[in-house]
Each structure stands twice: as C-alpha cells, then as structure tokens.
Amino acid sequence: MNCLRLSSLKALLLLPLLGTLSLSAQTITIDANAPTTPFPHFWEEMFGSGRAALVLRQSYLNDLKAVKQVTDFRYVRFHAILHDELGVYNEDEHGNPVYNFAYVNQVYDNLLANGVRPVVEIGFMPKKLAFNPDALHPFWYKQNVSPPKSMEKWDGLITAFAKNLVQRYGIDEVSQWYFEVWNEPNIDFWNGIPRQRSYFELYDHTARDLKAVSPRLRVGGPATAAAQWVSAFLKHTAENNVPVDFVSSHGYADDTVENMFPDDPSVPKDLPMDQRVCRAIGMVRNQMKAAGKPKLPLFWTEWNVPGHNQSRDTTYVGAALANTVRQCDGLVDMMSFWTFSDVFEEGGPGPRPFIGQFGLRAEFGINKPSYYGFALLHQLGDRRIANNSPDIIVTKLSDGSLKIAAWNLVDPDPDSLSKAKPRTLTLVLRGTSASARATTQRVDNEHGNVLPEYAKIGKPDYPTPQQVEQLNRATALPTPEETHLQDHQLTVTLEPNALLLITVTP
Template sequence: MLTAIPRCLAAAALALCLSPALAQNSAPTASAEAAPIPVNVHAAGTPFPHYWEQMFGSGRAHLVMRAQYQTDLDQVRKVTDFQYVRFHAILDDENGVYSVDKNGNPFYNWTYVDHIYDALLAHGIKPYVEISFMPNDLAEKKILQPFWYHPNISPPASYAKWDALITAFARHLIARYGINEVSQWYFEVWNEPNIGFWGGKPAQSTYFALYDHTARALKSVSTRLRVGGPATAQAAWVGDMIAHAAKDHVPLDFVSTHVYGDDSAKDVFHDNRTILPYQMVCHAVKKVHEEILHSARPHIPLIWSEFNASYANHQNVTDSIFMGPWMANTIRECNGMTQMMSYWSFSDVFEEQGVKSTPFYGGFGLVAEDGIPKPSYDAFALLHHLGNRLLPAKATDALVTRNRHGQIVIAAWNLVDPGQSGPSKTIAFNLQGLPALAHASILRVDSQHGDTLDAWKAMGSPKYPTVAQIAALKKAAQVGPPQAISVHDGHLVVSVPPMGLAVITVN
C-alpha cells in the first residue's frame, strides 16, 4: 500500500490532496419509501461467492510474530471466511533472510520466515506471498522507500543471485510444508512498482525483468506454484502484463492490481472523467476486467490484492460507520468481476507511518489498537451472513441472497458521504413465494449499533485508553442480538439511518 506521503508528496499536504474529493456530495441522496422491490424467493439466482472476505492485507511480515497481530487474526477469522493474508517485506533485512560472508557468498536464513508462516498456518490462514523487498546485500543501490521501516526498493545487483535466492526460498517452503500445501498459496511479485515501490528505470520494463526472473525461478522448483503480478497501484499495467507474458512465454497464473476510493480518475483512467469516491473501486475493477476479456488470456484470474475506501487515514472514513454501506455497495458493484478482493487491512497492527499513539487515526484495519473492533469489523461480520445465491432484485441499495439453508438474507444500506448527514431511507421488499409463517430478524451497524469511533469520542478521545475504557469500547462494538422485524404476506419494510447497514434474515 502506498500511503499518503508518496501519493501526495508530503504528509503536510494530506488534507489538501484528499479532503475535497471525500467531502463532496457524492453518495446518492436518501429518499422516502419507493415502490417495493419485487423478489422471487424461489428464483434460481446466480452464484454469489464471498470474494470480498476470503483475503485481507496486513502490516509487514515481521509483525506476524506479534501476539496482538495473531489475536486480531483470530478475531477477524471468527466472523469472516478469511483464508489468505497478504503483507509486504518477507525478504527485508529485519527478517534476516539474506546476507553475504566476507567473500561475498550468499547465506540464507529461514528462521523468521518459518516463524511467520508457521504462525499463519497455525491460525488457519494461508500466505499470499508478496515477494518483496530487496535485501540490502543483494541490492544494486540503496533506494529506501519512505515507510517507517524503510524497505529497499532497488533492483538486484545480480539477477543470478536473485534467481538463486528465489529458488532456495521456494525449495525451503516445499521442504518444510510440502508441495500439496504450498501449491495452494499465491506468489505475487513485488508491490506497486508503478508508483514508488520500485527503483528500476524505466519502471515497467525493469519490473517485467524482475517478474520474469522470479516467475521462472519459482516454476523451476515446481510448476504447481502459482505466480502472478503486476501488483500495481491505480489499476495499471494489467493488459501490458498479459501481453508481455504471452509474447515472451513467461509463466503467469493470475493478475493482480490495486485501487482506493480516493484515487483520481487522472491516475486510474488517464482522463478527467467524473467518478465519485464511493464508485472508484468498482469502476477500476470493471476497467481491468474488460482489459482481461480483450487480452490474450481472457479467462486468467484477477485478484484485487489491495482496496479500501481511502488510502489517506481519514478517521471519518475508515474508522467510521460509513464503511458499512460503502462496503455493501462495493460488493454489489464489483460482483462477478474478480476472483478475490483483499481489503487493506484486517488489523491496525501496522507501522507504515510509524507507531501510532491513538487507537482511532483513520487506520486501514478492521480492528483498532488493543483489539477494539471498528464499525468496519461489524460490517464484515454482518455481510458474512449473506447467502451463496444472488437473487434478481432491481435495487442500488440492497442485495438479496439465499443461503444453503434456504433462508433469504438481505443487505440494505443508506450511503451518505463521510461527515455528512441526511434522512433515513425506507426500503420495502415484496418477497414473492414466501411461506405464510415466515418470520425475519435484523442486525444493524449504524450510529446506535457498533459505533466505536463515536464511543471513543464520547470518552474524550483518549490517546491511551485505560483498561476499563478498552473494555467499554469493546462492549460498544457489539451490535447486539438479532431483533425481530415484521414480514407479512411477503411484504418487508426496513428503515435505515444515514450511513447505516442492515442485514435481514428471513426464515
């Protein structure tokens, strides 16, 4: 993830760079109850894999060994279908992977690599291995990226030594975990080489050289290993990546890229079209999806390996109840265009900008410092209840699904811009074919349910909450038990407050 410093060039310019885009009146305005949305509850529907909750990003590799990281991992896994985690810097010097002796001969040390991957597997999570960054003893130059831990983003001084490192890395993983396990992982080459994480010049051609060497080294160990890229920011280079791999017969098992809600149309689409922040992610996904369809590999899997509503640490975005309707709407708009989308990130055990001194600073994570769940955590927990079949429903503020037990599960939301207000929205459904004895229950995330940011502000925004305050915030994160909601002759009406998300289960 490239944070606000590189994208905006200076941390002091952060508000100037981003506030206008997020403050504009971008979200649809809530209105009075419209005509009921007709839904045939017995319709076949279409498959609805939970592509948004199977993979998450996190702070860098070294943090996996921290107890709070692993606690947060379990906490998120408990309420989602969490299967894979992606993080930067597995090859960084703090993990001790690569060094040279006095004669310049390489020495590999896998101790911390083993601790990191052992911990993930012990908690039921598989690695999505981002191969980064450059060990200093292997780097061509000292090109340090501005993150607090200053990874070296230089190309290798010797591709023969890089190839040997990657080959040894793959062999060690297979020897330790077995090919049947490691073949289920993903290996992604580098991170965001197009915007400041790669020191090669020109960026694209030198990145392709890095990719080619890495992919071929991995496949030389086992053709069952899955490798892909380009892991770019701003939905870039995917078409070029496929064309390059096809032309030069380079292994490419999947493609990957990133985008954030406050990326600009100029950076993503290279023009000045108007795309509102809540629409940017799925507009970018559609762009790449269509590039793939028109490429030499129209069926290659697309993994969106980073996304979020903002890359810029806006407290009133990523820490707030805004994330409930934003996430639900993103699921609706992006459905069917990507194999997995990796929310950045599952936890605020995260140090790209240093050690933060407050639990709510606009961090990316679902879980704040001290294990405090944010509204985004509750939103993911509620959206996990959605079924595996998507039923036809003409709505821009609802998803209607059926689960494996035959229950109808509906998400309904009221998307209002961060920091803004508006009226409640009344959404009605005509559930055709529903049994006469059907009953329904509702769970909510809104200003009255799970709003830990407001609860923290009500305490006076303590930088270092006491043990008692932490317990109170964890209690405030609880959305409460399901509440009964009336459903009569298939007619169901739900009122959703501004920035609210509701999930209704009809039995």
C-alpha cells in the same frame, strides 16, 4: 498502500464520493423463488496487513484471530517478507550468499496455525543484494526498493526461499499459496530504470525461479497501483513465454481518475469515488479478455473506501463495503481489503486509537464499526437473486431462507452528513408466507459503533485491557431482533450510513 492518493487528497475532496443519492422512502419487491446465480464471498477471502515482521507480534495475531472469527478469511497478504529485519539474506567475506529463513518460517507458521494461508508478496530488496543500498522508501520501516545488483544472486535467493517453503510445509500445502512479484512497481516502491522494463525483468526471473522449484507454485502480478500496466504485462509475458497464474492490481476509492484511467477519455473526470474501484476492476477484466486471458483469476490485492474525515473509523465503511460488493460481483475473484488490523506501521507506531487507519480493529484490539460490517455481510448466502436496487443485495441459503443486506450510503464529509436523512425501506416478499418470520441486525450510530463509547471513557491514548474489553463488550452486536412480515411486507428505517442485515424464513 498506494501513495498516489496522498498527493491528491485536496483535489479529491472537491469531487463527489457517491454516484447516487439514497431515496428517503423506497419499496422493493423480492421474489424468493426467482432464479439465483453463484455469489462467492470474494470480498472476505483475503485481507491485507502491513508487513511480515508484524506477524511475530501477539497483538497482530489477536487481531487476525478476531477477524478470522467473523469472516473466516483464507488468505493474508503483507509487504516485506525479504526485509532485512527478518534476516533473510547476507553475504560472507567472499561475497557468497548466506540465507536464513528462521523468521520467515515463524511468520508462516503463525499464519497456518491460525487457519490462514499467505499470498506471498515477494519483496522488498535485502540491502546486501540491492543495486543501491540507499534506495530506502520513506515508510517508517525503510524498505529498500532497489533492483538487485545481480540477477544471478536474486535467482539464488528466490530458489532457496521457495525450496525452504516446499521442504518445510510440503508441496501440497504451498501449491495452495499464491506468489505475487513485488508491490506497486509503477510508483515509488520500485526504482528500477526504466521502471516497467526493469520490473518485467524481475518478474520473468522470479516466475521462472518459482516454477523451476515446482510447476505447481502459483505466481502472478503486476501488483500495480491504480490498475496500471496490466495490458503491457500480459503482452510481455505472452511474447516471452513467462508463466502467469493470476493477475493482480490495486485500486482505492480515493485514487484519482487521472491515475486510474489515464487512457480512457470516456471516464468522467468527476467519476464518484464509490464507483471507481469496480470501474477499474471492470477495465482490467476487459484488458485480460483482450489479451486472450479471460479465465485467469483476477485478484485485487489492495483496496479500501475513501479515507478523509477519518471515515475508516466510522459506520461509513460497512455501507461503502456493501455497495462495492454489489458492484464488483462477477468481475473479480478475490478482493483484499487493506487492512484487517491497525497493527500497522507505515507511518510509525500508532499514537492512539482512531486516527483514520485502514483496519477493522483499532490499536489495542478495539473493534471498529467496519469489523461488525464485515461480520454482517459474512452471513449473506452463496446464491444471489438479481435486484435492480443500488443499495440492496438479496441472497438465498440452501434452506430456502433469504439474507438481505440493505444500506443508506452518505458522503462522510460533515456537510453531507448534516443534511442526510434516514431512509425508509419497504420490502415486499413474494414466494414466502404472508407472515414469515424475519430478523434484523444492524450497524449504525447506536449499534456496533465504538466511537461514542470511546468518548465516554475520555478517549485515552493508551486504553487499558480492561477498557478495551469494556468497549468491545459495549459494541458487540446484540441478538437479532425478531419480527414477522405483515401481508408479505417488512418496513425498516436506516439512518445515514447504516448497514442492515435482514433474514427471512419462508
């Protein structure tokens, strides 16, 4: 999680979230026989999730299974695999390292048993290996953000860690994982001095340690907050012949322009939030090209929509997600939505459901509107038909049918929502039967939205399993509504922040 956002929230609320206003009525023409381009589902292949120790909890695994069911995601990333709560590192009375990977193995066993592989974020620092044992981050679980007291001992830990994984799971398996060095070293998750140079030293040692265990292990970074350090990182690794298999960074829609684009005066200071993530990804992709690394994979290992007004618990997420997918297509290999679950304790245990946390499922396993938004977008095809509309994605399946996402994105602040109007959209389909069969599914205030249902049962702080089941049953998306084109046309209405999936069978 990027703490840069937290200190700037008041200023962010003064800036526009959205770059464009939805039209109240719009007609869009789609040619079903138009050329297509590949459309990999980069937004749902990886998710973030708190810290490693949570993987040992049944509530976490329940959420993982539920999100896997609707997205079929392949990778998960979390903090603190080396945290002392997993008992990885100790020293005997002579100062010799003692390793224990029992809990680490249980963490990865649980992931693999559920069909998900890790993006291994290597961190944080075991206390007995830390240069400063008291360098504790303010998160509730108090991870140590110090550099190691001995690079030799750090090398030994990373080597033993990697060997344990290869011996337990086999190199054919572990070579399909990714190893990301640390988390957001450009801010308060790393207190090496000077910050950048000391992180580069940590990266150099870690990458070489992993490659010494097996050249098939894939390592990358710099895993920075707000899209920073990428040019310097690639310059450093090239000049020092340090292996890099992928580039990673972070950027949230509510990161400030000053933090994300400090060296680019061409970026307007009031750049709308809905444009910031993909603008930052494009910037990093250009930096990779300038560094002679245009074909390296780019992983955006943390992102989310703006979080004020508890918008992450609302239908806003689905529309904002779709809009981000539209903009980022072709720029990034994987985007990791932070997080899939509100089993998440950076600020301590959640006191109740729906406090604006990041996840797709609220505390106790309650499906949020974002859960259903991801479920709808999962159904999109793997080929895209170009369209100039800023609030539609047109895809094609191998059987020739079309899957079309449409949305009506509105700022989640109360004033904007009070003024927002439904949007009428007419699709004109060419290359199909004039009366082709069509179905629609939607997430809006009346579909897939748990908040009204939660209010009906009195907003309990600790809902019972029976109440959770009742809520999820009440919000489960119904069978798609069936209709037919009328003279090649289909007209639908989208209320503010609705997300609609339309299927057209030629």
